[in-house]
């Protein structure tokens with residue numbers, strides 16, 4: 001199975017950065033091996049990146065995605081962006097339920113599931129994020145929390161083609177700390193078992209949280225890891241490509 005290496009730029013990047021990163025991606029794309037590449041820049045940069053990737057001749061190698069979407073197609077929702085709008089500007093994917101949205105914007109599982117279902121309806125692949133906090137980990141509630149988030153936030157009708165699960169332990173995001181390979185294997189096995197209960201397909205499960213060029217090989221080699229969702233290290237094309245190069249083929 002081809003791995004998906006996804007970059008989440010979060011709220012980073014101006015037009016000049018996008019142009020520079022696309023140039024660097026084009027220069028180094030040969031190093032990415034066979035991995036499927038996706039970048040989710042801030043919404044402001046999506047059309048700029050789409051054009052730049054096209055001009056650089058690598059639009060078919062790098063997919064684009066949003067970082068969030070509204071549940072409705074359109075309407076009076078100031079500041080929001082719909083899945084259909086993302087599709088319209090060239091996105092194929094959208095991240096929903098990232099812990100930063102769950103925490104900063106109080107998003108709950110019901111809302112995230114509705115967003116994921118809107119994404120599917122609009123023809124996007126929904127990347128649904130789940131993950132335990134440090135306190136939940138300390139309380140040994142990881143499996144319980146993940147089961148609950150999975151059951152609550154996965155869209156009905158999820159298939160291998162239209163949905164991806166991203167396991168992102170909140171305590172590993174932006175901290176430089178990562179779970180051990182054994183822990184990642186154990187958690188991914190748990191997620192797969194829960195997901196199998198209600199989806200016929202074997203869904204892709206990405207690992208996210210402090211993935212860097214120097215640990216990508218070890219994390220991506222873990223049984224049950226189908227790719228990575230990369231934050232900080234995706235902002236530099238060189239690092240992003242090095243992570244992609246570490247993907248299993």
Ligand SMILES: O=C(CO)COP(=O)(O)O
Pocket residue numbers: 008098168172173174175176208209210211229230231232233
């Ligand atoms: O939140 C993440 C990706 O969505 C992970 O971020 P970092 O790779 O910066 O830890």
